[in-house]
Amino acid sequence: MDEKKVFISVLLTSFFGPFMGSSVNVAIPSMALEYGVNAENLTWILTLFLLGSVILLLPSGKYADINGRRKVYQTGCIGVAFTTLACVFAPALNILLLLRFMQGIFMAMNFSTGMAMLVASHPPQKRGQIIGYSASCVYMGLSLGPVIGGALTQFLGWRTIFIFTALGIFTSIYIMSSVKQEWYGDRNEKLDMFSSLLYALSAASILYGLSDYARHPLMKWLIIIGLVLAVAFIYRQNHIKYPLFALSLFKNTIFAMSNTAALIHYSATFGISFTLSLYLQVIRGFDALSAGMLLLLQPIMMSLLSPLAGALSDKFEPRLVASSGMGITAFGLYMLSHLTTTTTSYYIGSILIIIGIGFALFSSPNNNAIMGAVQPKFYGVASSTLAVMRMFGQAISMAIVTFLLSVATKNIITGGYIPALLEGIQNIFTILSLTCTIGIICSLARGTRKKDRTS
Structure with missing residues (x-):
């Protein structure tokens, strides 16, 4: 029950x-x-x-x-x-x-x-x-x-x-209130509060600094502080008995590069919906419902094709399936960088379908590669690591969007808001496309899967 x-x-x-x-x-x-x-x-x-x-x-x-x-x-x-x-x-x-x-x-x-x-x-x-x-x-x-x-x-x-x-x-x-059973990992371990503090301060400093750098250039020092704290966090994980983060798993090339590819992919794709929503409603004058219906095309393709993509990665090398998906996504992002004030809904919808296909081909096979690279006793750690990469990538994506929009709309003259916003949106999709292209290199560099771990 x-x-x-x-x-x-x-x-x-x-x-x-x-x-x-x-x-x-x-x-x-x-x-x-x-x-x-x-x-x-x-x-x-x-x-x-x-x-x-x-x-x-x-x-x-x-x-x-x-x-x-x-x-x-x-x-x-x-x-x-x-x-x-x-x-x-x-x-x-x-x-x-x-x-x-x-x-x-x-x-x-x-x-x-x-x-x-x-x-x-x-x-x-x-x-x-x-x-x-x-x-x-x-x-x-x-x-x-x-x-x-x-x-x-x-x-x-x-x-x-x-x-x-x-x-x-x-x-x-x-x-959930009537569930009495409890589940644990290792109850004998301890939570290292100093590592938790280092991690939280590092993540907050880097992401907040990136998000606000356009308006406050002094934020570059906050980013630097965050990077220094990140180095201190990593050093500590290698020298304490109960690390917060299992860095030893990253000695496996497939695990390391697959997680890196996930980080880059989410950095390149999470800001799509927000940016297109601005474009459709502010620049094109769509109402919220019409914009939502158009944006629906990408996740629909992800829902439909993810199981098929996962099955493909069981038969073929996950790195090849995932890398092809990231390539398709990069192409879609590049095409969105050509949006104008008169771009048709058919064009936008077609590109969203393409990006949805690319996302599906990347996500499930990449997750398959990550889980197949570790022993079953590390499945929980591997899942948590992937979640960190996903959330950090999403936060970085919004930092990129915020920074480029702030740069584009800064010091605009009267009546120049819409052209400035459009230029910012074009720049966003150009940068996201380049980011995704870098991810393809990481995805291909993970190496060939030898055999799933079973013990």
Whole structure:
């Protein structure tokens, strides 16, 4: 019975986490209008959520292994539910931004424990199936977010997005409340608080510095401080008994390069939806629902083709399948760099389909390569590492978008906002395309899979 409850609860959070992110994208222009700011300033709504998630992901995962994953998961759900509900009543932008940061912190508890509980609560022979269901819910959240979010924004206002999300998370909490079983990793280990602090400060410094560098050039020193702290964190992990981060796994070339490719791929792709939402609504005049329907094409292709791509990577070298997918994505991003004030919806839709195909061909095979590169006892560590790469990549992507939009719209003259914004959007897709191209090199450099580990 507990198995079924955990399954439903985790799938609900797997859906509503991505749903909230993708639905908020189409609501950005409406939020900007209500709060009286330019739309590009609201990149912080996404950036702060990601920042909160990134800085707590590793510490919360380690803490859950020692003290109980269900406990940490349920605490995260409660925190996400109440901060999400509080967003409905945010009277000012600063309060909304604070709540979004807190959402990210609590969501990190879900990211670091949900998949581990799914695997631990089901027999090994069902592992692939339940992971597939979880991935399906993630893509469904991404797919339905722009449509449902666009409809809610257009007809009931953007605040109803958070009401809908909170209801879903409260349902997950209710289902999980009757589960009494607990799951642990190694209860004999200890959480190194100093490593946790080094990691959090490093991540926050680097990502905040990148996001605000365009407006405050002195932020370059914050980035440098973050990099120094990152070096100190890595050094410490190699010299303590209970490291927060298992660096020894990176001695495996396939594991190391596959995770690097994941980091780069998410850095190149996460900002697509936000940037296109700005383009469609601010430059082209689309309403929120119409923009959401068009943006739906990419995640639909990801949902449909991911299982097929995973099967392909079982038959063929994952690095070849994943690298071809990243190449297709890079091409799509390059084509988006040619957007104008008259680009047709058919052109945009076709490119989104191409990017969706590329994303599907990359993601599942790359995850397959990562999990196949480690022994089963390290599956939890490998999954957590991949989650860190995903969240860090998403945060970097928004940092790139924020920086380039700030540069483009800085010191504009009267009447020049739309041309400046369009130039910024073109520059964003050019840089993201180049980033994705670098990722292809890393993907190909991972080497040939010899044999999946079984012990």
